[in-house]
Amino acid sequence: MTYERDNIKELKAYVPGEQPDSGEFIKLNTNENPYPPAPEVQKTLAEFDANNLRRYPQPTSSKFREIAADLHKVGSENIIATRGGDELIRLAITTFVDPGKTVAMTEPTYSLYLTIARIQNCEILQVKLEDDWSLPENFADECNRNAARLTMVVNPHAPSGALLTQETIESLCNSIDGVLLVDEAYVDFIDPKDKYNAIPLIEKYDNLLILRTLSKGYSLAGLRFGYGIGHNDLVNPMLEKTRDSYNLDGISQKIAESAIKNQSYAQDNWDKVREQRQRLEGELSDLGLSVFPSQTNFLLVSVPEKISLNAPGLYQKLKEKGILVRYFNEPGLKDKLRISIGTEIENTSLIETLKLLLGK
Ligand SMILES: *Cc1c(COP(=O)(O)O)cnc(C)c1O
Numbered sequence: 559m560t561y562e563r564d565n566i567k568e569l570k571a572y573v574p575g576e577q578p579d580s581g582e583f584i585k586l587n588t589n590e591n592p593y594p595p596a597p598e599v600q601k602t603l604a605e606f607d608a609n610n611l612r613r614y615p616q617p618t619s620s621k622f623r624e625i626a627a628d629l630h631k632v633g634s635e636n637i638i639a640t641r642g643g644d645e646l647i648r649l650a651i652t653t654f655v656d657p658g659k660t661v662a663m664t665e666p667t668y669s670l671y672l673t674i675a676r677i678q679n680c681e682i683l684q685v686k687l688e689d690d691w692s693l694p695e696n697f698a699d700e701c702n703r704n705a706a707r708l709t710m711v712v713n714p715h716a717p718s719g720a721l722l723t724q725e726t727i728e729s730l731c732n733s734i735d736g737v738l739l740v741d742e743a744y745v746d747f748i749d750p751k752d753k754y755n756a757i758p759l760i761e762k763y764d765n766l767l768i769l770r771t772l773s774k775g776y777s778l779a780g781l782r783f784g785y786g787i788g789h790n791d792l793v794n795p796m797l798e799k800t801r802d803s804y805n806l807d808g809i810s811q812k813i814a815e816s817a818i819k820n821q822s823y824a825q826d827n828w829d830k831v832r833e834q835r836q837r838l839e840g841e842l843s844d845l846g847l848s849v850f851p852s853q854t855n856f857l858l859v860s861v862p863e864k865i866s867l868n869a870p871g872l873y874q875k876l877k878e879k880g881i882l883v884r885y886f887n888e889p890g891l892k893d894k895l896r897i898s899i900g901t902e903i904e905n906t907s908l909i910e911t912l913k914l915l916l917g918k
Contacts, residue, residue: 565679572673575884584907586898587882589716589744589856591777593827593901596820599778602812615808618797622806622815626770626785629818630757635790638797639814641805643743643771643784644670647710649796650767650786651678654737655707662706664693666717666890668741671710686890691720691850698733709734712741713756714748717886717896719852721748727756731763737792739767744854746775746828747835752853757787764789774855776817776824783814831855834899841909842897845918856898865916869893872915879911 560567575588619639627634640646647670655661657679663671665684675682683704685697693711694700701709711730714721730738740756748754760766771784783806786793806814817824838857842849848860861869873885873895884896900908912918 563679565676569673569676572670576882578882582880583877584881584900584904586900586904586908587884587896588779589774589854589898590779591774591827591831591855592899592904593777593830595777596817596823598816598820598823599813602816603809606809606812610808613808615804615806615811617804619806619811619814622811622818623785625815625818626787629821630787632757632760632787633790636760636787636793638786638793638801639806639811640784640786640801642773642782643741643769645805646767646769646784646786646796647671647739647741648674649800650708650710650737650739651675651680653796653800655680660704660706662701662704662709662736664697664711664715666886666888667710668712668716668743669888687715687718691715691718693722693726698730702733702735705735707736708739709736710739710741712743714744714853716741716744716854717856717884717891717894718850718858719744719854719856720850721752721754721853723752724754724756724759727766728759728763731759731766734765737765737767738763739769741769743769743771743774745770746824747831747855748853749832760787760789764791767792772814772817775828777827778813778817781810781813783810831899834902834905838897838899838905838909841905842912845909845912845916847912856896859895859897861893861895867915869895875915876908876911879915881908881911 622639623634623637626637651674660681660683661675662683665686683706685700688694727740756768767786767788769786773779839849842859846865850858861872870885873883876883
């Protein structure tokens, strides 16, 4: 006997990257930040008084939202704090898309979008990206033709690392009829010389919702804290109506506040990641792998046919050697591996192990 709704019965569960309990692996499979959170985060945790837990937390994370608003030069009414970026995806779909209506996205994309859209029993439109991971010219037209209520793009893109320019995002805001969610989970790792900043667009476009997370840039994947930035008319229904009444606990709010207050610590880590990204890009190419240019904390790597192991084979061999990377058995990705940027030492181990496996 099952009591599930039909769409839930048919739903294939979202598959997260492996999280082994033991520390025996070099973990380059889930795009976690390889550096620890800011020392102030540790201090905040140590000083937290358990007696505070007697009371309910501040319901809308108002202090965090004020700090984030200052940082991004918007009003706190433009910010909603969420249980990871993932909660914002769920709120966007359940707030803006009726069951049976269409959610649009690229292919490939962050696979959680599909899972949450199916839970809401939405139609799904996936538009295939070009071979260089850019958007096809007819992307917005396709979304509009299918009357998409919500369109989601990851920028910089996962799992390729490719960046759409700010001009492209603005033209999407203009041409897309429904809500546009720009998932900026990896925005902190963009090269500053690209001068990408989509946030000012929220003043001009009432359909733009930007997703941010502390999981990657602030080394806090275990905390579960993210936020959305958008026009007040877009943020308000989620903030006041569809969010769980106390979606973020008091400990999380305090930690998140101290993490984003410490911008210079976080920025130093982003610099280190960019430096190691450039290094790995060069060294992986030297080993005969083709590496896509990336503006994130991971590299998507194609395993050419002339190499003795295919992508799943290489994934398996690396795992046997204690290094976890990510393999997606999905269209367009079957010959590729996604490798998160580790610390300098971890990256050296990766390269040395690959040399061994590839006989170089
Ligand atoms: C990590 C990630 C998120 C958000 O993750 P949370 O840990 O829930 O904040 C959203 N989109 C993409 C593409 C991601 O990789």
